[in-house]
Amino acid sequence: MRQQELMEMAQNERDRQGKFRCRLLCCASTPCISSGALAVEEALKKAVQAEGLQAEVETVATGCLGPCSRGPLVTVTQEGRPDIIYESVTPDIATRIVAKHFKGQAVPELDKNTIPQDWPFFAKQTKLVLAESGNVDPEKIDSYLAQNGFTALSKALREMTPEEVCAEMGKSGLRGRGGAGFPTGVKWDMVRKAPGERKYVVANGDEGDPGAYMDRTLMESDPFRVLEGMAIAGYAVGADQGFIYVRGEYPLAAKRLEKAIRQAERKGLLGSRILDSNFNFRIDIRMGAGAFVCGEETALMQSIMGRRGQPVPRPPFPANRGLWGCPTLINNVETFGNITTVISKGAAFFASYGTEKSKGAKIFALAGKVNNTGLIEVPIGITLREIVYEIGGGIPGGRPFKAAQTGGPSGGCIPAEYLDVPVDYETLQKLGSIMGSGGLIVMDDQSCMPDVAKFFMEFCMDESCGKCGPCRGGTVQMHRILDKITNGSATMEDLDKLQELCMMVKETSLCGLGQTCPNPIYSTLRYFRDEYEAHIKDHHCPAGVCQFTEKPLKIAVA
Amino acid sequence: MSEAGQGKKDAGNGGEDPRYKGIDRVLKKLQFKQDGLIEVLTAAQEAFGYLPEEVMIYVARQLKLPFSWVYGVATFYHFFSLKPQGKHNAIICLGTACYVGRANDIVDAISKEYSVEPGHTTPDGEFTLTTTRCLGCCGLAPVVVFENQVLGKETPEGTIDKIKMVLAGGSLGTAAAPVEEASAT
Numbered sequence: 001m002r003q004q005e006l007m008e009m010a011q012n013e014r015d016r017q018g019k020f021r022c023r024l025l026c027c028a029s030t031p032c033i034s035s036g037a038l039a040v041e042e043a044l045k046k047a048v049q050a051e052g053l054q055a056e057v058e059t060v061a062t063g064c065l066g067p068c069s070r071g072p073l074v075t076v077t078q079e080g081r082p083d084i085i086y087e088s089v090t091p092d093i094a095t096r097i098v099a100k101h102f103k104g105q106a107v108p109e110l111d112k113n114t115i116p117q118d119w120p121f122f123a124k125q126t127k128l129v130l131a132e133s134g135n136v137d138p139e140k141i142d143s144y145l146a147q148n149g150f151t152a153l154s155k156a157l158r159e160m161t162p163e164e165v166c167a168e169m170g171k172s173g174l175r176g177r178g179g180a181g182f183p184t185g186v187k188w189d190m191v192r193k194a195p196g197e198r199k200y201v202v203a204n205g206d207e208g209d210p211g212a213y214m215d216r217t218l219m220e221s222d223p224f225r226v227l228e229g230m231a232i233a234g235y236a237v238g239a240d241q242g243f244i245y246v247r248g249e250y251p252l253a254a255k256r257l258e259k260a261i262r263q264a265e266r267k268g269l270l271g272s273r274i275l276d277s278n279f280n281f282r283i284d285i286r287m288g289a290g291a292f293v294c295g296e297e298t299a300l301m302q303s304i305m306g307r308r309g310q311p312v313p314r315p316p317f318p319a320n321r322g323l324w325g326c327p328t329l330i331n332n333v334e335t336f337g338n339i340t341t342v343i344s345k346g347a348a349f350f351a352s353y354g355t356e357k358s359k360g361a362k363i364f365a366l367a368g369k370v371n372n373t374g375l376i377e378v379p380i381g382i383t384l385r386e387i388v389y390e391i392g393g394g395i396p397g398g399r400p401f402k403a404a405q406t407g408g409p410s411g412g413c414i415p416a417e418y419l420d421v422p423v424d425y426e427t428l429q430k431l432g433s434i435m436g437s438g439g440l441i442v443m444d445d446q447s448c449m450p451d452v453a454k455f456f457m458e459f460c461m462d463e464s465c466g467k468c469g470p471c472r473g474g475t476v477q478m479h480r481i482l483d484k485i486t487n488g489s490a491t492m493e494d495l496d497k498l499q500e501l502c503m504m505v506k507e508t509s510l511c512g513l514g515q516t517c518p519n520p521i522y523s524t525l526r527y528f529r530d531e532y533e534a535h536i537k538d539h540h541c542p543a544g545v546c547q548f549t550e551k552p553l554k555i556a557v558a
Numbered sequence: 559m560s561e562a563g564q565g566k567k568d569a570g571n572g573g574e575d576p577r578y579k580g581i582d583r584v585l586k587k588l589q590f591k592q593d594g595l596i597e598v599l600t601a602a603q604e605a606f607g608y609l610p611e612e613v614m615i616y617v618a619r620q621l622k623l624p625f626s627w628v629y630g631v632a633t634f635y636h637f638f639s640l641k642p643q644g645k646h647n648a649i650i651c652l653g654t655a656c657y658v659g660r661a662n663d664i665v666d667a668i669s670k671e672y673s674v675e676p677g678h679t680t681p682d683g684e685f686t687l688t689t690t691r692c693l694g695c696c697g698l699a700p701v702v703v704f705e706n707q708v709l710g711k712e713t714p715e716g717t718i719d720k721i722k723m724v725l726a727g728g729s730l731g732t733a734a735a736p737v738e739e740a741s742a743t
Contacts, residue, residue, distance in 0.1 A: 031695045034708035068697030210653030213694030248637050249693055289596055289635035292691065306595035308634040367655035367696035374697050405654065441654045455657050459691065465634070 002276050003154050006145065009267075013146035021056040022101065024048070025075040026089075027134060028061035029220045030252055032071035036090065037061075040072045043091030047098035057102065060143075063221020065134035067121055068374040075134070076101055085115040120390045121372050126353060126379045128361045129337040133221035138256050141263040144224040150269050152343040156232050157277045165236035165343070166192055172347035173359030178204060178295075178332035179407065179436045180512075181358070181425040187329065190319040191237040194327035199239035201230050202323070204300060205246045205253070205333040208292035209408030210459065212439030214363040215333040217375050219246065219253035222337070223260035227283060229336030231270060232343060234281040237329050242283040244333070245300055248290045257285055292409075292463035296511045297330045299465065310467045311511035332437065334363060355381035358424040368405075368441035369395050378423075385419040388442055399444040403527070407436025409456045409463075410516035412523025413449065432523040434516070448545035449528040450535055453521045454482040460517035471514030474505035478521065488548030490536050499525070577605040578616070585620050592621050595631055599638055608639045644679040644686035646724055648717070649703040653692030661700035665689060667714035668721065684725060705730050 017023065026041040044059045065073050070087035074097060077083045086097060093113060100107040115122075127133075137143040144150075156165050170185025191199060203226060207215040219226060230242045246254045261283050264270040272280045286304050293299045294309040301323050303309040322328025338360060342350045351359045358380040364387065367373045371393035378387065384404055388394070395401055403413040406423075412433035414421075421427050425435050443452070461475040481498045484490035502518035509515045525532060534540045539548045584601040588594030598621065602613050609632050618628040632638045650656075650665050665676055668687055672680055679686040695701045698710025702717050707730055709720070724730060 030693075030708070031697050031710075034695055034698060034701075034710055068695070071697070207694070208691065210657075210692035211655045211696050212692070213696060216694045248635075249690065287597070287600065289600065289637040290690075291635050303596065304593070306591075306593040306597075306631070308631050310634075365696060367699065368658045373655070373699075408654070439654065441658060443658060447658060455654070463691075 003158065006150060006154060006275070009142065010145040010148065013142040017058070017146060019055075020058045022058075022076065022078045024057060024059045024097075025062045025077060025134065026059065027063070027065050027071060027073040027075075029064035029068075029217055030250075031068035032064070032073060033252075035071045035088075037072035039091050040074065040089050040094045043094040044074070044098065047095040048102075051098060051102055053098075053102055057098075060137050061139070062135060063133040063138050064130075064217045064375055066125075066130075066374045066376060067115075067372055069372065070115075070374075082117060086110065086113045087115050088113055121374075121376070121393065124382075124386060124391045125377050126361045127377050128341050128350070128353065129218065129225070129334060129363060130221070130375070130377045131341075132225070133217070136222060136224075138221055138223055139259055141224060141260065141267060141269075144222070148344070149224055150228055150275075152340040153228050153231050153235075153269070154275055156235055156343050157275055157279055160343075162192055162236045162238060165232065168342060168347050169236070169339075172342040172350040173354070173357075174335070174338055174342060174350065175358060175425065176332060177334035177338070177362065177437070179410065179434055181435060184331065184335055184338075187319060187331070188233065188236050190317075191239075191327050191329040194320050196327040198241070198324075198326045199237055200323045200326055200328040201234045201237065201239045201242040202297075202300065202304070202328055202330045203230055203242065203244040203333050203336050204295065204297065204330055205244055205250075206288045206295045206300060207247055207250075207333075207437060208295045208463075209410075209437050209439045211367050211405075211441050212365050212408060212437045214365055214375065214438045216247070216250045216253050218333055218337050218363070219244075219250070220256055223253075223257045224264065225340055226257075226333055226336050227260055227264055227270065229339035230283060231274065231281050232339050233329055233331065233336065235279050237327075239329065240280045240282065242281060243286050243304055243323075244283060245286045245288060245294070245304060248288045254285055254287060261285070291465070292459075293465045293511070293513050296513060298511065300330065301328065308465075310465045311513075313510060334438070353379045355422060355424045357426060362423075362435070362438060364438045364440045366392055366440050366442070369399070369444040369446075370442040371396055380424050381422040383420050384414060384423055387423070387440065388419070392442065395442065395444050399446070401442065402445050402447060403443050403449070405433075405441040405443065405452070405520075406439065407434040407519070408439050409459045410434060410512065410519055411436045411439075412519045413443070413452065413527065414523075415527040432519065432526055434519070446543055446545070448486075448541050448543035449524040449531045450482060450485050451541075451543075451545050453524045454479065454486055456520040457482055457517070460513065464513065464517075468508075468510040468514065470505045470508040471510070471517065474501055474509075474514070475517060477501055478505070478518070482521070484550075485532060485535050486541075486546045487550045488535070488539050488546075489550035489552050491552050492533075492536055495532060495536060580605040581613070581617065581620075590621060592623055595621060595623065595628065596635070599628070599632055603638055608642050611640075641679070642683065645684050646705065646721070647686045647688060648721060649688045649690050649693075650676075651691075651693045651695070651699070651701040651703070652689045653694075653696060653699070653701075655696035655699040656692075656701055659699040661712075664700060664702065664712060664714045664717050667718060671718050672721075685721070 072089045074086045074089045099105045166188045174184040175181040205215045291309045294303045299309040299311040318328045361379045363377045457479040461479045464471045466472045614628045618625045676689045702709045702712045
């Protein structure tokens with residue numbers, strides 16, 4: 001396919017969409033489907049058909065809009081009028097929506113299901129990656145093309161050299177969205193310069209952090225964007241094969257990606273001689289099989305090669321020796337989601353968002369004790385208070401905010417006194433947490449901090465791959481001490497021992513899982529030491545969570 | 559083709575079990591590449607419901623890998639089960655959001671009710687209780703997957719009621735129930 005054909009196709013689809021008086025967009029991502037979105041879509045179609053409006057109204061199943069706890073969501077878009085979003089739609093409400101908009105019936109009871117226009121949940125967000133999510137049909141490539149899809153790839157192939165693409169990435173200031181925040185431009189340049197006949201591009205979609213589902217949503221809602229980003233990366237580093245590693249728990253994401261890849265191949269946007277250039281790029285899906293450690297890049301590569309997902313020491317870094325010994329570029333799915341924005345709108349546009357050192361916007365999965373849970377994309381540098389109290393709408397029941405947990409089992413808790421600090425890579429690190437992949441769990445005063453630390457330690461203990469001793473044994477011992485603290489049998493000596501163990505595991509573990517697993521303990525000890533001491537000295541759990549069934553064992557110290 | 563038939567005989571199945579067909583299809587699609595082991599095992603588990611030893615031996619022969627290698631991979635990943643699963647499977651999400659939403663209480667209540675530990679099956683082979691790490695439906699926490707339906711905002715009592723209903727031969731149909739109520743009003 002040529003550039004000209006691509007533009008024609010996009011125009012045709014836009015014309016087709018323009019013929020409809022109105023489009024009904026029904027969110028069909030996993031959370032909305034769980035609350036019955038498929039039945040709603042069916043009801044919408046039936047109602048439209050019953051009214052004989054098929055020629056004027058189109059019903060589309062789209063990706064995620066964000067406020068997942070309020071699903072299923074239906075958006076009514078009409079030319080020249082602001083979009084109206086309905087929440088908690090049932091098939092019955094769906095028929096009423098059709099009646100209201102197309103038969104002019106007054107349906108006052110719909111008002112309580114209408115999301116207000118100026119709802120801060122949407123108003124405060126900056127959608128760079130999720131811009132088209134909730135707007136395009138993730139199962140139809142034409143729908144993506146109509147939103148100028150694949151123009152970034154076309155621009156890169158025709159107007160830029162691989163060096164220029166890497167340089168543009170560097171200029172944009174984009175940093176890896178997987179958690180560590182390594183500058184993307186630098187990584188791409190490393191792989192580009194690495195000698196090797198074959199090179200690979202890998203998208204890391206093994207989103208293991210509990211409470212994080214940004215990658216899943218992106219793969220489900222806008223899979224073409226991820227594919228386009230990967231193809232641009234392939235061109236920039238000189239790779240002709242890409243892999244998307246999808247977490248085993250996400251069958252819908254894998255299904256949609258598979259479909260997307262096939263459609264793109266049929267249109268000549270993936271495969272051989274893409275857009276009539278000399279560039280070939282194929283993408284394959286690899287399914288994970290349920291191992292958290294496979295999110296670590298060296299373990300992920302082992303898993304792609306069909307082995308046990310155990311990390312290997314770095315260096316050599318994957319950029320030099322990765323899959324089958326070839327230079328390999330590994331980026332998070334969300335990072336690939338940013339690429340098209342950088343290329344098509346320019347590095348300067350992208351860099352105009354964010355803080356001095358962290359550019360762009362970041363997707364967070366807001367969950368826990370907060371009124372509006374869901375997926376949000378906010379400019380980096382926004383304060384935690386804005387996220388929790390404006391976008392999140394505060395804490396249910398007006399309870400006090402206690403802490404926000406970011407970064408999953410590798411991250412930490414940020415207490416209330418830091419609600420006003422900007423959320424960016426450096427600040428969070430200074431506070432003892434990490435940006436992580438973007439899980440943000442809000443906790444109120446009913447959460448017990450030692451118990452939270454125990455929860456994460458149990459997770460790491462289960463997920464430790466067992467290769468290196470410090471992580472394999474250390475996590476078990478740390479979990480045991482935390483268990484003692486929460487059941488009342490710990491002494492103050494145990495607390496010292498716990499800190500010593502944290503240090504040991506952090507310093508000596510092989511991979512990121514072990515090196516960061518003490519972080520939840522560190523950060524809760526740093527900000528909530530009094531809670532630990534209350535558990536040990538007074539046998540009292542300030543949050544009222546722990547049951548003290550045991551007593552400390554008194555051993556005479558010789 | 560003949561190679562596949564050979565391997566089956568070696569594994570002592572006589573090449574009769576139709577469930578091996580699914581495995582053979584994936585093997586052929588992957589051109590018997592050793593790198594495809596995880597895909598092959600996934601297909602095997604889909605066909606058999608779990609990974610019996612003779613199936614792992616069969617896969618090892620087909621891919622020309624040592625059995626220990628296959629066994630190592632099968633035991634490493636949580637998805638693979640070496641034991642038969644119950645007819646009905648309840649998966650309780652224990653992600654952070656569900657944990658904050660007290661999913662642990664649901665697990666405790668179910669394991670007490672059916673005296674079955676997480677990861678185990680009741681002796682009559684009817685019911686398996688499983689836990690998982692985040693299904694990515696945190697907006698609906700706590701989340702339970704039962705009979706392949708994702709159920710959101712669960713409570714210990716509500717979940718047990720649903721399990722009781724299904725084990726007694728009923729069906730879930732939760733999505734339909736509230737709908738009918740709404741249209742009746």
